[in-house]
Amino acid sequence: MTVATLQASPGETSAPTGAAPAVLSIADFSLWFQSKEVLRDISLAIPRGQFVAIIGPSGSGKSTLLNAIAGFIGPSSRDVTMGGSIMVGDGAPNAHALRCGVVFQEYALFPWRTARRNVEFSLEALDVPAPERARRSLQCLQQVGLGAAADLYPHQLSGGMKQRVAIARALAYDPSVLLMDEPLGALDALTREKLMSLIEKVWKETQTTVVYITHNVSEAVFLADRVLVLKANPGEVVLDLAIDLPRPRGALAADTIELERRLRAAIPDAEQDEGELR
Ligand SMILES: Nc1ncnc2c1ncn2[C@@H]1O[C@H](COP(=O)(O)OP(=O)(O)OP(=O)(O)O)[C@@H](O)[C@H]1O
Ligand SMILES: [Mg+2]
Numbered sequence: 001m002t003v004a005t006l007q008a009s010p011g012e013t014s015a016p017t018g019a020a021p022a023v024l025s026i027a028d029f030s031l032w033f034q035s036k037e038v039l040r041d042i043s044l045a046i047p048r049g050q051f052v053a054i055i056g057p058s059g060s061g062k063s064t065l066l067n068a069i070a071g072f073i074g075p076s077s078r079d080v081t082m083g084g085s086i087m088v089g090d091g092a093p094n095a096h097a098l099r100c101g102v103v104f105q106e107y108a109l110f111p112w113r114t115a116r117r118n119v120e121f122s123l124e125a126l127d128v129p130a131p132e133r134a135r136r137s138l139q140c141l142q143q144v145g146l147g148a149a150a151d152l153y154p155h156q157l158s159g160g161m162k163q164r165v166a167i168a169r170a171l172a173y174d175p176s177v178l179l180m181d182e183p184l185g186a187l188d189a190l191t192r193e194k195l196m197s198l199i200e201k202v203w204k205e206t207q208t209t210v211v212y213i214t215h216n217v218s219e220a221v222f223l224a225d226r227v228l229v230l231k232a233n234p235g236e237v238v239l240d241l242a243i244d245l246p247r248p249r250g251a252l253a254a255d256t257i258e259l260e261r262r263l264r265a266a267i268p269d270a271e272q273d274e275g276e277l278r
Contacts, residue, residue, distance in 0.1 A: 023048040023209045024069065024177050028084035030234075031064060031073070038064050040234040041084070046177075051203055051210045053224035055217060057267060061235025062213045066179050069211065070100045089176040101170030101178045101208075105185040107162040109154045109169075115141060115161075116150040119169045126173055140168035143202055160191040164198065171206060178203075180212045184219065196222055200248065217260050217267075222249050231268040239266040 022045035031039040039061045046052055054062050067073045068086060075082050088099045101122075109118045119137035128136070141150050144164040154162055163183060170178055183199075184192040200223055203210055214220050220227045221243055229239040241263060245255050 021048065022046055023089060024211070025087045026069075026084070027087075029065075029068070029086055030083040031061070031068060032081040034079045037234040039068075040236050042235070042237060043084075044228070044237070046209060046211070048209055049207050051212065051223055051225045053212045053214060053220035053227045054230060055214060055220050055227060055263065055267065056230030056235070057232050057269060058215075060230040060232035062230060063181050065230075065235070066102075066181050066211065066213055069177070070102050070179055099176040101173070101175035103163070103166050103170045103178070103180045103183045105182040107154070107159075107166045109162055109165055111154050114151050114153055115146060115157065115165045115168075118154070118165055119172050122169055122172050128173075136172055137168070140172045141165070143171065143205065144168045144198060158191075159187050160195055163187065163195060167199070167202065171202065171208070174206075174208075176209065178208050178210045180210065182213055182215065185215070192219070197248070199223060217263050218256075220263065221245075221256055221259050227263055229263060229266045238268060239263070241266075 024044070024046040026042050026044040029039060029042040030037070042065065054065070056062055064073065068082070069088065073080055110121065113121070116134070116137050119140055120133045123133040123136060138147065138150055141147050144167050146161060146164050146168065149157065149161060154165070157165065163186075167183070170180075180199075184195055187195065196219060199210075199212075203223075212220070212223060224243050227239075227241045227243060228237050229241070230236065231238045241259070243259060245253070245259070249256060
């Protein structure tokens, strides 16, 4: 087993050599909210199929980066100035929203729609015909183990089930990149463990590319091929660590503990920050 450590520096592209072509390329990306510099010179190439976790103290710009990748924040957003570039897929204009599936900590489901109709929502926006929408949404719900709950409403589902619906919805149109912002943050420890395994299973089956934000170092080491550590003020990548451990990964393996230790040590000023790192 080899564990490669890349100390990222501004402008450096840190994809492993010989890897698949990048499905997400970020070059010298910087972002200001009014006069506050939130992200500085982020450069990153993520090959197809890679699972990348991002950790860092609260306010280090993790969600801002994810929102910029998704296209929720763009050059025309109010009070925002951007430099550099973000390219998703083949980089066709306006492609972000169509190419990124997004899962947030809050499930963001429509309460008046059943699980199946929630999953269908993203396909409606793409004008997918109704029979195909129904087939695809059921398939995605089955993938997250919710085939039998397809006709239940959100209030009839547990938190873990709601998040599984949100994952199915994000997968429904086969996005180039699946973006997840603390998707397990609102769940209890047991449900979180189950969903970690489910996310790993779905990622393997779909071979999708994932960018996964978490405060939880163990979660990052369990799931990711590669973990980026951001610092705050401004947000910059201070460590880009390959997690080259066999899967499935046991939580207590010595290698896992060592990698978690290195990542915790790399998180700057974590103890002085409001955002607790577990
Ligand atoms: N719409 C906005 N307008 C102005 N400042 C913002 C806006 N959104 C975020 N910020 C600021 O940008 C910085 C980064 O915020 P962001 O939410 O990306 O951090 P984060 O790393 O996701 O934090 P957390 O771990 O708490 O979720 C913070 O200082 C925040 O106050
Ligand atoms: Mg955030």
